[in-house]
Amino acid sequence: MTSPYKDKSPLQQGKVMSHLSGEFLNYRRIWLLSFILTALFALVPVIFFALIDYNLTQKSMEQDAEARASRLASNTWRSVSFFLDERRNAIDYVARSNTRAQLSSSKRLAAILSELRFSFGGFTDIGIINAAGYQEAYAGPYKLAGKDYKDQAWFDETMAQGTSVSDVFLGHRNVPHISIAIRHRSPNGAAFVVRATIEHQLPRIFSQLKTTHRGDIFLVNTQGTLQTPSRYFGRVLEPLGMALPPRTGETKILSQRNDQTGELIIAYRYIPKTPFVLMVVKSKQALFAPWHEAKTQLIKYLGLSISVILVWIWAVTAYMVRRLKNLDRKRAKYFHLAEYANKMASVGRLAAGVAHEINNPLAIINEKAGLIKDMAQFKAKYKEDTRLHDALDVILDSVKRCGRITRQLLSFGRQTQTIAVPMKLRTVLDEVLIFLTKEAELRKINISMDIPEDLPSVICDHGKLQQIMLNIINNAFSAMSAKGSLTITAQKQSGDMIAMSIADTGCGISEQNLQEIFEPFFSTKTNAGGTGLGLSITYGLVQELGGRIEVKSRVNQGTEFTVYLPTKQKQNKD
């Protein structure tokens, strides 16, 4: 096996291994960290933009609501002004189209009133008041002819400004009324006032307008008394209950919080030449109901997209980290393989070196003892000394035994070479078993071999084959407690293959574990120093040799590994 780490000492590689196993513990943390960081970078912009969008939408909704309230206030103001102007113009027309004398006639005035009623509706009475405040003529339900208005505020105002509109008051039949007065001049230059009382028709106009979003439109006078009924503030002539905003020439917005009504948007406008302030009220809560709905929807979508993003990131990071873990494990496996090969090579070199160094003195002992034996045989003096001969035979036999051992050590050392050559399965097995026979004897493990003499040679790398056998037999030994038997058999198979099976009577492997035993780092002996690499290395080696490995096992009955090996050279060697 070639490896870039071949020259590294086993000690250094041991460090590499422990460093790697340290790394293995951190995958959960790596995964968590990358998940959190990725999620953070993905979600922060999403949430940030959602918040911005939320605020912008809310702001524009608010502005929109205010604009709508303001627009409604302006339009309503126009309607109210138009309504009042129409009445005022009607009165003005009456004053212009009749002579002063005609106007002073109560009869004529009654006719005019009925025409006004016919044309406009709502006119209750009409009166002519001279510059001194004395009502010269009157037509209407009350007997007000001759009444003196000189000290009344509305009279002074009319005389000063030319026109006035009164506050709402409960007049005829307890119906709210307003009166409109206009100052006029007769051809002789004397001023007089035409004053008409009309039924208060504005609530009806407003009720047609205030339809949506719990809106409210009402008039309030400058004293803060309600002039039309209000949904939020009370009935006609009740106090408004809040300070009036300052007088301005255009429509303005203010907002008010109220415990019962919630937050209100109020658009208001002073109606010129009248004591009235028009107010349009909208409930923010009602206005924002669709916005709240949209908000809920937005949050729902945000939540959904965040979940999708999180699930996606979770899946991707989990996949990446799993791949990283697998790659690291693969890397560690190769490190380990290299280390293992290196170790085996070192052991091989050591064995070969020791054998070689011992062989030479052994050869000398052999020759010297042989010489003594020769001399003893050829000299009559020692010929009959059986003790001498026995001793020499023992020496020579022991030398032979040493020779056998060193020869096996030497062939074990040959594994450093990586040439695939034909070799006898039996020979390699013998070499491997020399290391194990003593242990087998001690543990009363019976080793039986049945390998046919005519079994074809296998084309193998010597060292790899040794390693395969060593690994499997070592496993078999550790599976068996004291007493047991190891059976090694081999048969020729079709297709230039032989099958070598190594069966033990050990503890066996459960069906569940059986599927994983060739996986790297799968070990049931992790506490007892197992790395979980032995069988995965064996599997890899068998594949490198162009063979395959199978396993059968029953718990408490034993395990049988069958290795198929080629007997012909493959074209594509690793």
Add this chain to the structure above:
Amino acid sequence: MKVLLVDDEKELVSTLAQRLGFRGIEADWAATPQEAIALLDQNHYDIAVLDVQMPGMDGFELKEKLESAAPHMAFIFITGHGSEECYHIGCSKAGEAYYLVKPVDIDSLVEKLNSLKDKGETK
């Protein structure tokens, strides 16, 4: 039959020569390749038994040298190192049967010497 033994282990070759002598095989020995070449100049040998690993010159090189001086000679190799590579080269040069691993059994060496001698005679 006259045999030349070459091995850098002096004790080994000298004893081996002596033992072969007991078995009626005349053997000279040399502890270095140079000595061996010198011996060949003066004597005639049928077979040379060469150690594969020797300082200065290995057994195969020495074989080439000896063979060029005495083409009729047969060779047996003995080695203390049984590496695969050596084994293959040794076998291809000497034939599997004539490549022996130390410690060598004297009887099998004698047997091999005899069979080589017979081969040489039938040639």
